[in-house]
Amino acid sequence: MVQNKNDMGYLEDYTYQIFNNIKHPEKFMRKILFRGFFIIFALSGLIFTGTTQARVKCWVNNDGVRECGNRIPPEYAQKEHSELGKGGLIRKKNKGAKSNKELKEAELLEKNQAKQKEIIAKERMQDEMLLARFTSINEIEKALDERISALDSVIELTKTRNEKIEIDLNKRIQTVSDANKSGNTYPESLIKNIESLKRQLSNNNSFMKERYAEREDIKIAHELDIRRFKKLKKIK
Structure with a gap:
């Protein structure tokens, strides 16, 4: 069976590449690594894009109704809201800005904790003095x-x-x-x-x-x- 010139040329090029790769293995490995890295990078981009697109934010409006969307309206941005991932699962939950009452309670709690730490430190110092005397x-x-x-x-x-x-x-x-x-x-x-x-x-x-x-x-x-x-x- 007679092969045409195109087939013969392809075989010659293929044979040349094989011998060239054997002769220069480091170049061959670099090509493989580069192609593998490119494929992984492309797949990661697709996964990241899919994950980003799947995220949905949910909040509760002034009427107490739960709403969801890609963006939170400005009037609800400082309130409690959650971020959903793929499959509708809660990925992240933000408590939102604290009210004046919550801020005062947090400040009072912080003061009480600081006072308690001071009492503990004072007791520890008194214990050390007692054992030293x-x-x-x-x-x-x-x-x-x-x-x-x-x-x-x-x-x-x-x-x-x-x-x-x-x-x-x-x-x-x-x-x-x-x-x-x-x-x-x-x-x-x-x-x-x-x-x-x-x-x-x-x-x-x-x-x-x-x-x-x-x-x-x-x-x-x-x-x-x-x-x-x-x-x-x-x-x-």
């Missing part, structure tokens, strides 16, 4: 006794001063009383001294009242320290 409950109790004893000494000293002031004050008051009964005069400085002694008594009484309150606060604080220390050290 004491190694046992006995040490805490000893520190309590020392502070209470120091306060009691101050209170007793103030009481002693008040007793002396009261004696001196009563003498001066008696002097004024005797002078009034006998019709004698007394120096004006005596009245000033009496007023000064009364102020001292009042100040000392206020001071002792504060120390008594401080005494109770110290006892409560140490009781809390003991409880906290037991919890941190897992002591029952």
Whole structure:
């Protein structure tokens, strides 16, 4: 069977390409990779285009009716809406802009969370200080006794001063009383001294009242320290 010239030419070209590819394999591989990349890129573009076209946005209008379309009307753009993918499944949901009430609630929540973090940080610092100061409950109790004893000494000293002031004050008051009964005069400085002694008594009484309150606060604080220390050290 005789082949025509076109067939013979095709065979010659094909044979030449085969031998050329064998002779230059790196060029042959580059051609294959390039063609494969081109095919993948084209398919990706088709898939992306199909996905983009399949996306539909849905929103609720002012009458409470759900509407869908390719674009959200401007008056509903800031409200809650969803984006559908292929098959009608929700792909993305946007909550929309918050109302003034929601913004205030979010701000209040943020403040409360910040305050709670501050409280936790303060408690952690107090725990570290407690563990650094004491190694046992006995040490805490000893520190309590020392502070209470120091306060009691101050209170007793103030009481002693008040007793002396009261004696001196009563003498001066008696002097004024005797002078009034006998019709004698007394120096004006005596009245000033009496007023000064009364102020001292009042100040000392206020001071002792504060120390008594401080005494109770110290006892409560140490009781809390003991409880906290037991919890941190897992002591029952």
